[in-house]
Amino acid sequence: MYSHPVKPYFVGLCAFILLLCGCNEKGLSDSYDLEGTLRKWQPVTLTFDGPQVSETDSINPFLDYSLVVNFSNKDTTYNVHGYFAADGDAANSSADAGNKWRVKFSPNTIGTWKFRAFLMEGKNIAVKQFSLPKKNESIWDINGEFEVRPVDTTAVGFYRTGKLAYDGTHYLKQSETHKPFLKNGVGSPENFLAYSEFDGTYDNGGPATPTLNDGLHQYPTHVDDWKENDPVWGDGRGKGMIGALNYLSGKGMNSLYFLVMNENGDGNDVWPWIAPDEQTRYDVSKLDQWETVFTHMDRLGMAMNVFTQETENDTVLNKGELGLERKLFYKELVARFGHHLGIVWNLGEETNRSPEQLKNYADYIRSIDPYEHPIAVHNHVRVTGERREGRPLDPIKETFTPMLGYRNFEIPSLQMYDTTEVHKEVKKWLDLSRKKKKPWVVYLDEIGHWDIGVTTDTAANNNHDMVMRSSLWGSLMSGAAGTSWYFGGKDIPNNDISAEDFRARDxxxxxxxxxxxxxxxxxxxxxxxxxxxxxxxxxxxCFAKKDEIYLVYLPKNETTDLTIGDGAFTIAFYDPKEGGMLYDKQNEGWKITKPNSVELSAYNGQKGKDWVIVIARK
Structure with missing residues (x-):
């Protein structure tokens, strides 16, 4: 093995020989492997031969090389970062060395795409050089092209509906169908990636989890949810995790919240490096196995809410500043996973970072992410009566007010301690963001006291009715773009760190x-x-388009008057807990009390349950 290519002494003769064999003057092949269906939205993978290196090489393959590929068509140009891929099959081989360098690209239009790929070498060049230098000092410079066909009509998930994109409204849009995306998310376990069948993954001293083997997830009850032809890696590993995603998708869940780095955090069992303290050396096989999982999520249409750090460890990288290790961390995440279609980059769970730091993070990610995935951040919980420096503590206000109108920020990821405040809090930030001329997509991503969250189905303190009313429908009826459901901290074995069986909340x-x-x-x-x-x-x-359609959520044992427009309307009732059909009998649960006003009550006298009522113009 050699750590970098050596230039031949006899340049003229060697250049002639290399030309005959299809190599450049540094002895590296100008050929490449192209993989993929070559369909719109589906990933195109280009793999090149480059320097033979290892994860621990004296010349750091993650920091001291930069692979950038320029993709262009008649309308658009993308600069896409590539990465060191070891032997090109690291998910299966667990290789930590090789000469394969790779880029993944998600084409958003059909037709001819041309590319120009170049690999550069230099001290810390990975966080310095993001475009072709004026003087081409690349190790190689390779050109090619390919033809992308229309969306595969038999494709599933995001490969059919397209990338989730922010378009200046309060809902992300599916780029192919242009339909709004309503997030129905799973928010626990936050250490979903602390999985025993990933390489280099172990419990580094997190909290006691007696129901887990060696402190890691296995998702054993979901192995049977794995299906023939679903992905695995190595010698058949991954069935529990892939099966868990299949189960959740089958239940209508379309989003997953997870940490990609919790070193020194709650779980202390997830990181992308070869070791927790090796923060410029990345575990290629582990990340290739993550890629297998994330690709399956794209097929399921399951969005990735990628939390890059948490409150306990947000100074692990450069003491919270945007330094070399943090820049490399973001760059490796974008290079390896940025082609996925359902990504939201979250700057941190329960963030402690200042507005200036958050803006620096967001600016850097946006500068290296050619797909402009939405950027979010999650707030500390607000606890009534708690004080700091002589004034009420309001971390929601302190986190989000400075971000209003900011060009590289789209999503407040709300945590609410008091669920009775959810409805008004969501509306507040939607209204404020509109006034700042950059409407936000508001997510509700954690609720309640840390040790409760959403209980299991069989819990003695089952809180499903309350959460349904205050948080689920309470947020949606304010205009929230979706939710993620946190499991709480005490409900072992199904809490936020130890959860293994998602059927506990079926x-x-x-x-x-x-x-x-x-x-x-x-x-x-x-x-x-x-x-x-x-x-x-x-x-x-009340959630409405005035004079056209009104939606009213009526808690049990309550009535209300609703002011409506002139003309004829229809009315229908829906049971939010049981789901199913709409009940549309015209005289059951409403009556006209005065012009432009109706009194609403429980359908058919069933006052002991909540009702959703739809009043629509005929």
Missing amino acids: NWWNISANAKKFFEDHLPFETMQCHDELLSNDKAY
Whole structure:
């Protein structure tokens, strides 16, 4: 093995010989392997022969080389970062050395794409050089082209609906179908990637998890959810994790929240490096195995809420500043995973970082991510009565107010301690963002006291009815773009760190999926806004496009008046817990009390349950 290519002494003769064998003057082949379906949205993989190196080589393959590939068509140009891929099959071989260098690209249009790939060498060049230098000092400079055909009509997931993109509205859009994306997310375990069948993964001293073997997940109850022809790696590893994703997708969940780095954090069992303290040396085989999982998520249409750090460890990299290790961390994430179609980059869970630091992170990620994936951050919980420096502590306000209107920030990832505040808090940030001329996509990503969250189906303190009313429908009826469901900290063996069996919340997934399905099937929700002022009862919610359609959430044992427009309307009732059909009998649960006003009550006298009521113009 040699650490970098050696230039031949007899340049003229060697150049002639190399030309005959298809190599450049540094002895490296100008050929490449192209893989992929060559369909719109599906990844194109280019693999090149480059310097033979290892993860621990004296010339750092992650820091001291930079592979950049320029992809262009008649309308668009992308500069896409590549990465060291060891032997090109590291997920299966567990290789840590090789001469393969790779880039993955997700084409957004059909037709001819040309590319120019170049690999440069230099001290720390990976975080310095992101484009072709004026004087080409690359190890090689390779050109080629390929033809991309239209979307595969038999494709599934995001390969059919396209990349999730921010378009200046309150909902991400699916780029192919242009339909709004309503997130129905799983928020636990946050250490989902602490999986025993990934290379280089171990418990580095996190909390006691007596129900896990060696402190790592195996998802054993979901092995049977793995299906023939689903991916595995190595000698058949990965069935538990892939099966878990299959189960969740089958229950209507379309998003997963997970940390890619919790070194020195709650779990202390997830990191992308060869060791927790080797923060410029990346574990190629582990990351290739992650890639297998993320590709399966694209096929399932399951969005990736990628949390890059958490509150306990957000100074691990450069003491919280945007230094070399942090830049390399973001660059490796973007290079290896940026081609995925459902990504949201989250700057940190329960962030402690200053607005200036968060903006620096966001600016850097946006500068190296050619796909402009949405950027989010998650706030510390607000606890009533707690004080800091003589004033009320409001980390929600302190985190998000400075980000309003910021060019490289799209999503406040809300954590709410008091679920009764969810509805008004979501509306507040939607309204404020509109006033700043950059409407936000608001996510509700964690609720309740840290040790409760959403309980299991069989828990003695089952809180599903409360969460359904206050957080699920409460957020959606304000205009939130979706939710993620946190499991709490005490409900062992199904808490935020130790959760293994997602069926423990099977009933909850039904309730959550009911809401998503209702919005998608029955509402033009992207054109609607919160209009609680039209109701006489402040315990109810109203989401409406005035004079056209009104949606009212009515808690059990409550009634309310609704002010509506002139003309004829239809009315229908929906059971948010049971789901299913709409009940549309005209005289069951409503009556006209005065012009432009109706009184709403429980359908057919069933006051002991919550009701969703749709009033639409005929």
